[in-house]
Amino acid sequence: MGKYFDFRGRKLKHIILHFISAGIISALIGFVFLILSCPGCISKLSSVVQNVGYSLFLGYGLFAFGFVFGWLETRYVFWIKHTVKSLLIVLGFSAMYSSLVIFGVNYIWHSVIGGIPFAYLIKHHGSIMWIEFGIFYFIALWFYARSFFFEWRLEVENKEKLKREALQLQYESLKTQVNPHFLFNSLNALNTLIDIDVESAKVFTRELSRFYRDILELKGKELIKLKEELNILDRYMYLQQVRFGSKFSFTVVNQNQDHAMVIPLSVQMLVENVFNHNVISSDNIISINLNISESELSLSNTYVPIKKEVESTGLGLKNLKDRIHYLTGKELIYSVNKECYKVVLPLIFIKDEDITG
Numbered sequence: 396m397g398k399y400f401d402f403r404g405r406k407l408k409h410i411i412l413h414f415i416s417a418g419i420i421s422a423l424i425g426f427v428f429l430i431l432s433c434p435g436c437i438s439k440l441s442s443v444v445q446n447v448g449y450s451l452f453l454g455y456g457l458f459a460f461g462f463v464f465g466w467l468e469t470r471y472v473f474w475i476k477h478t479v480k481s482l483l484i485v486l487g488f489s490a491m492y493s494s495l496v497i498f499g500v501n502y503i504w505h506s507v508i509g510g511i512p513f514a515y516l517i518k519h520h521g522s523i524m525w526i527e528f529g530i531f532y533f534i535a536l537w538f539y540a541r542s543f544f545f546e547w548r549l550e551v552e553n554k555e556k557l558k559r560e561a562l563q564l565q566y567e568s569l570k571t572q573v574n575p576h577f578l579f580n581s582l583n584a585l586n587t588l589i590d591i592d593v594e595s596a597k598v599f600t601r602e603l604s605r606f607y608r609d610i611l612e613l614k615g616k617e618l619i620k621l622k623e624e625l626n627i628l629d630r631y632m633y634l635q636q637v638r639f640g641s642k643f644s645f646t647v648v649n650q651n652q653d654h655a656m657v658i659p660l661s662v663q664m665l666v667e668n669v670f671n672h673n674v675i676s677s678d679n680i681i682s683i684n685l686n687i688s689e690s691e692l693s694l695s696n697t698y699v700p701i702k703k704e705v706e707s708t709g710l711g712l713k714n715l716k717d718r719i720h721y722l723t724g725k726e727l728i729y730s731v732n733k734e735c736y737k738v739v740l741p742l743i744f745i746k747d748e749d750i751t752g
Contacts, residue, residue: 421454422447449504456496457531464538474543475550493531584638606630613659621655624662643681650687655742665694674699695737
């Protein structure tokens with residue numbers, strides 16, 4: 396079935412009710428037209444039976460468009476992203492389907508069964524077929540409107556969900572940075588710097604303050620430029636460099652993608668996970684490599700997992716994966732082996748068809 400027109404999960408009685416309803420509506424429409432076109436025919440049982448049979452034959456063919464349209468919209472109809480293209484597709488398909496059903500039913504019923512030449516039928520009763528086309532498009536319009544409404548509602552719900560997830564992602568990153576463990580390490584590093592180098596301590600304090608300020612300024616933003624994200628990452632790496640010294644190395648290969656954008660704090664969060672989930676010591680020097688190519692950003696690091704993982708909700712990574720898939724149609728890919736952990740983050744370009752739709 397289609398994205399929205401789906402009988403799966405419904406009780407059998409509901410399916411039977413839909414079937415019966417379509418039959419009753421078809422029979423009533425046929426009976427009304429019989430009264431209007433031949434009032435005296437309603438007194439003849441054979442005429443009424445013939446009219447009901449023809450109406451059911453044609454009506455079920457027309458109402459079956461709902462199932463066929465369900466198949467069509469699953470594959471080719473995207474009202475929000477490709478409105479004009481989708482409209483042309485459904486109109487073209489509807490014209491072919493309605494022509495096949497209406498001409499086919501009339502040919503079988505009147506020519507094959509009734510023995511009336513089809514050319515004669517077209518010439519003298521063609522107006523009836525035009526009325527049938529009108530009825531079909533009235534039915535089809537209901538399916539179009541229903542499909543568009545459901546997709547529009549789903550789009551609105553997805554946008555609201557993504558906004559919540561964006562705030563959740565920022566909250567997770569901010570919460571990680573302001574938790575007592577992080578503050579303890581930062582203040583401990585600051586205390587050590589004060590005893591050794593007052594000027595370095597001032598720089599550390601300034602960078603720590605700017606790091607928090609940058610995070611707070613991201614509130615409400617769904618996308619930021621990659622270079623802005625890398626600036627935040629630079630401040631974060633400076634703080635970690637003061638804390639760990641030469642116990643890790645960090646290299647960046649950047650192709651200067653000036654137009655590339657990312658989800659706020661996405662790269663910073665991935666790098667942060669390296670520090671949170673790996674043993675970092677003089678005996679376990681962690682190598683972190685950031686490579687920015689034409690369409691993606693890959694982060695790889697030495698993999699020395701700690702035995703007891705730090706407490707994490709896992710919402711940050713899940714939200715990031717969901718938002719990337721929604722915005723680009725691509726996946727956040729990660730792989731791990733005994734020595735290396737790698738994650739690939741698709742870059743986002745505003746002019747991409749997936750973004751502008």
